[in-house]
Amino acid sequence: MILSESQWQKKNKAIIITGANGNVGSYFARQYLELGENLILFIHEQEHRILEIKQNYPDKVKVVRSDLNNLEKLEEDLFKIVNKANWQPDRLIHTATIHSHDFQPLVDTDPELWKEIINVNLVGTFNVLKCVLPYFKKNQYGKIVLFASNVTRIGLPNGSAYSASKAGIANIGRTLAAEEAESNIIINTVSPGPIKIDDSHFSESYRIFRKQYYKEKIREIPLKRCASFDDLFGLCKFLLSKENSYITGEEFFITGGKL
Numbered sequence: 001m002i003l004s005e006s007q008w009q010k011k012n013k014a015i016i017i018t019g020a021n022g023n024v025g026s027y028f029a030r031q032y033l034e035l036g037e038n039l040i041l042f043i044h045e046q047e048h049r050i051l052e053i054k055q056n057y058p059d060k061v062k063v064v065r066s067d068l069n070n071l072e073k074l075e076e077d078l079f080k081i082v083n084k085a086n087w088q089p090d091r092l093i094h095t096a097t098i099h100s101h102d103f104q105p106l107v108d109t110d111p112e113l114w115k116e117i118i119n120v121n122l123v124g125t126f127n128v129l130k131c132v133l134p135y136f137k138k139n140q141y142g143k144i145v146l147f148a149s150n151v152t153r154i155g156l157p158n159g160s161a162y163s164a165s166k167a168g169i170a171n172i173g174r175t176l177a178a179e180e181a182e183s184n185i186i187i188n189t190v191s192p193g194p195i196k197i198d199d200s201h202f203s204e205s206y207r208i209f210r211k212q213y214y215k216e217k218i219r220e221i222p223l224k225r226c227a228s229f230d231d232l233f234g235l236c237k238f239l240l241s242k243e244n245s246y247i248t249g250e251e252f253f254i255t256g257g258k259l
């Protein structure tokens with residue numbers, strides 16, 4: 001079968017999704033598979049949410065299991081997959097995160113816990129970008145969406161490490177947009193408020209924290225509900241599409257009207 005130029009391009013391009021077993025990452029993976037995209041899924045320990053798609057789309061899905069803090073392994077694993085599949089990654093959606101679990105004012109926070117959150121969320125973001133950017137630069141094309149949170153503008157009492165790490169991510173986005181514009185790389189940050197998710201995988205203490213926190217937050221949201229996965233996907237799909245050739249370095253708040 002002879003492929004048209006656009007079919008050939010789609011055949012070899014791939015989207016990298018980090019946190020691909022997570023709520024948002026696994027939903028995005030399913031949506032992009034329905035659109036016919038090749039996916040490189042970065043996962044950590046769990047894989048229950050992507051088992052079905054791994055089985056159903058063996059030729060379209062490649063999985064990297066790695067801790068974002070291990071830059072060397074990330075680089076090696078990605079290199080092997082890209083070469084074996086003969087794919088060219090050209091888009092990145094970075095959702096991986098650990099959630100706030102200090103639950104203490106900064107003054108009472110365990111320094112090790114604080115560093116752990118910064119290491120996964122902020123140093124991990126550095127590592128993902130350090131590992132993926134060379135592919136985009138080589139092809140002089142790339143589109144990136146980083147996930148932060150609306151805590152970048154409202155803070156998070158009893159969650160200073162998480163809020164600091166997310167603010168750092170948004171500023172990495174702004175910085176890279178300027179650094180990599182000449183390589184035709186576009187990067188934006190999406191900062192949701194509460195998202196309607198399955199929270200069964202969280203620790204009991206985090207679920208209790210989250211339930212109480214979101215109960216209060218939803219009262220303040222003009223649209224009176226959490227964001228759905230589709231609310232997020234619509235924006236990300238546009239930001240990563242060919243139609244977006246000029247919007248870069250921005251942070252988009254998906255908060256149902258809450259400023």
Ligand SMILES: NC(=O)c1ccc[n+]([C@@H]2O[C@H](COP(=O)([O-])OP(=O)(O)OC[C@H]3O[C@@H](n4cnc5c(N)ncnc54)[C@H](OP(=O)(O)O)[C@@H]3O)[C@@H](O)[C@H]2O)c1
Nearest residue numbers: 019021022023024044045046067068095096097147149195
């Ligand atoms: N959910 C919300 O209400 C909400 C609100 C605002 C912003 N956000 C942001 O939206 C994004 C997606 O959220 P979500 O609800 O989909 O999160 P999620 O379900 O908790 O998924 C996060 C993923 O990150 C992975 N991860 C954790 N530590 C890692 C590490 N060291 N190395 C590699 N991967 C690691 C987890 O894998 P394991 O489970 O295997 O460790 C998990 O699959 C996040 O960036 C989050 O901060 C979410």
